Every structure is written in C-alpha cells, then in structure tokens.
Amino acid sequence: MINWSIQGIEVLLALAAAPLFAGWIAQCRALLQNRKPPSIWLPYRNIRKLLMKEAVLAEHASPLFRVAPYIVFGTMICAAAIVPSTGTRLPFSNAADAIALVGLLATARVFMSLAAMDVGTAFGTLGARREMMVGFLAEPALLIVIFVASLISQSTALPVIAERLATETFVLYPSLAFTAVAFALVLLAENARLPVDNPSTHLELTMIHEAMLLEYSARHLALMEWSAALKLFNYACIGIALFLPWGEATGDAPTAAALLAAIPMLVLKLAVGGAVLAVAETVFAKLRVFRVPELLATAFLLAVLGLLVHLLLEG
C-alpha cells in the first residue's frame, strides 16, 4: 500500500516538475542567447491562463478532436509512472517494459496527428505528416538504443536496466557512449527541439509540433502543452535511467527516505541535462525538413554501431 502511495507521489512530482523543466530550458536558452530570460514559472502561468479561458472548437471538429488531448495527457502520465525517475522498484514500473513504453509514446503521437488532421486545415495536416515522418525515423533508433542497454543488462525493463547499471562496479561501455549520442539526437527530434523543429516558432512553413496544435484553445491547449512538457521530462528521465542511473533508490521495498534522498540527485541531473540541451539548441541551426532524415539516419547508424561494438568488444 505504501508503495502505491509513493508511486502516486512520484507521478504527481513528475506532473509538477515537467513545466518547471521546460521553463528552466527556456531560461538557459535565453541566457545563452543574450536575451533577458523569461520567468522560470512562465509555463505554469501559461497553463493557468489557458485553463481559465473558454474553449473554442472548430465547427466540424469530431469527438476525436476533443478527446485527443485527454488521451495524450493520459499516456504521458502512464509513461511518467513507468519511467523510473526516483526509484527502481515502484509497483507501476513492472507494468510495462521499455518496448511497451515506446509503443505508449507512439500512441500519443498517433492521436495527436489524427486530431491535427481531424479539423482539415492545411497546417494541421502538414504538421501531422511531418510528425509521422520524424516519428517513424526516430523510433527504430530509439528501439535499438534500448536493445543495447537490454543486451548489457539482460532485460528490457527500464527499472532493471537502471538498477543493473547503477549497482554494478563501474565499467566503461563504449557501446553506451554511441547509444547516448543516438539517444540525444532522438530526444531532440521527438520533442520538437531545435535542429528538427523550433519550439518557440510560429512561422508556419517550418513548424511541426506547433502546427498540430493550431486549432486547439483553452483547456485542450493547456493539456497539450502540459503533455509536451511531460514528454520532454519523460525522455530526460529515460536518458537518465539508461545512461546516468547513479543515485536512484534501488533495492527491494523502497523507503520514503531513500526516495526523498534520490530527489536532489534527480534535480541536479535534470538541471545539468536541461542546460546541455539549451547549449545544443543554441549551437545547432534549424535543419531543412529534407535534411531531418539525414540527422535521424545518423542517430540510427550510431545506435546500430553501438550494438555492433557491444557484440564485438563487450560480448
């Protein structure tokens, strides 16, 4: 019972921290670009503002359009429960392994794209098509990244992978270095970050993620933006679980104290990770849409190389 309540608290924490993480990245980016940084609380204010507004729906919107934000938000909450962010032995973590997690994230993408095409505006369809293109190129790379970690720890469950890597004696895995870079590229592509999509753009011809949300307003838009932040947070936590799992609460029956102790470590890792992400976004220029497959092919290549290197050097 206590485990379930801890699990609930973990999910609530993820929900609360996701917009903060997004705000932190925005702040780092602004500082790096010599702009006055926006308040770190801006995403919260944005969500509150949107929640208080009256929702306006397109005339021909089907029920799917109205349901989609709740589905997307729900899948993201599920994913937040599965990803081991503070402890590895929480009850919900065993509900799905990493492959199912990728499927869960794909479900969210499918509903988002369907909703974007539902109203029938040109931009929504354009955004949905691009999103599906990015998705189908990024997913194999992500799966192979997970397979390499699975081969090392003999399990496809994220918590087991994280626990294995966190508790064994320190070993240099060249294959994990390859897959870490591949994962970073996938993270940038999947979360509509800079070389692939600019999260702060509203220039119609280049946007992917924003194009899909154009028809949404008020509470629906708030949920969509919140789930985008949560998705980024989840990806960051997956990355931490795969590549930097030290400091998480491991072992049977996590006590509340151990989980509390894991939180500062997580905050530190997220803060550093967010800053690195902001640097990457400042250094990269936006790619042409036609060059995006090349970037993701590189990610796939790196992941497969990691797999081969693992088989040859670490087998």
Next chain:
Amino acid sequence: MAALSLDLQILNTIAALFLLLAFAMLSQRRVVTLVKLLALQAALLCIATLLLAYRTGETHLYLSALLTLLLKVLFLPWLLNRLIKRLGVYWDSEPLLAISATMLVGLLIVIFSFGLAQPIVALASTATRSGIGIAIAVVLLSFLTMITRRKAMSQVVGFLSMENGLFFGAMSATYGMPMIVELGVALDVLVAMLVLGVFFFQIREQFDSLDLHHLESLREDE
C-alpha cells in the same frame, strides 16, 4: 561481461572511437574537417599505442607512439593543410553516392568485417584481439571513402586513414609490427605524401582542377 582491467576498457573505448571517426570521415564533405579528423584519428592511435606499451612493457611501442605523434598527428596534417591553402580546395564536390546511402553501405561493411575477423580473433592470443575486427572495418571504410570521393585531396586523406587502420590492426593482433617494418612504412607514407603533393600541382596544372574524373579519358588531344 567479465570484468576487464581498466586499461583494456580504455583501449576498447578508443577502438570504438576509432570506428566512429572512420564514419565521420565517410560523411564529411569539407576537406579541412577531413584533415582534422585524420589528425584526431592518428592521435587516438598514438594514445592506444602508449597504453599498449605501458601494458606490455615493450619499448619499441613507445618509439612507435612517438613516430605516430610526430609524423601523423603533427607533420602530415600540417602538410595537408598547407597544400589545401596553396591549392585552394576546401570542399569536395558532391560525392558519387548520397551520404546516407554511403553510411548504410558502411554499416554493411562493418558487419562484414566483424564477421571476417571472427576466426582471426579466435586464433589470436593478445588481450586486444577484439580490436582486429574494428581495424579491418576502418581499413575498408577508408577504402570506401576513397572510392566515393572525386577530389584527389580527399582520396589521399582516405589513403592515410587506411594506413592508420592497418597500424591499429597490427597493434591489436600482434602488439605492433617489428620496428624495422614500422620505420619502413612510416618512411613510405612520408615519401608517398611528398610525391602526391607534387602530383597535386601537376594534376592541377594539367586540368585546372583536382577532380580525378578528368584522368579517366586517355586521348592525347582535347
């Protein structure tokens, strides 16, 4: 994985980075960056040789590392950069195959050479034997770099990187070649570089370009 000692782990990591650099060279269109990558590759080779020398206690490996440092990390890139500036070739023209297609071919080559190395690895007795597959892959990838480029400059860089791969292979399989062979190869590379440097100017004088595609026609007039 059985716990390897730390220096072997570092050697394995260097081997992996070596492979990564070969891929970076395969995808690179700018000649200047290509030369930088070559120098980096040689530097990795130098570090690997030093580590191996420390591990096995063979003194000739220290000399080999010094030779690599002086010749391949410092002198050759300097020479190449000077040539690039004198000749004004900064970009290779569009490669024969699209970059992403080349990468996929490269991936197949890596799988092929890992398979090829399997029986050799089974026979070798050195602790670094897993590097053999990577060395073969790097040699073949450099070969692919040479095949897919048009400009003489990038082909020479591919040639030099192939030589680096060969050295790495020799190191992984037998802890380095005998000193006299190593000196011979180093001298060969040096002379080849100087001769090719002269060749570059000749080629350019003849055709006003370093595109080797012009060398294909055999007629005397034109």
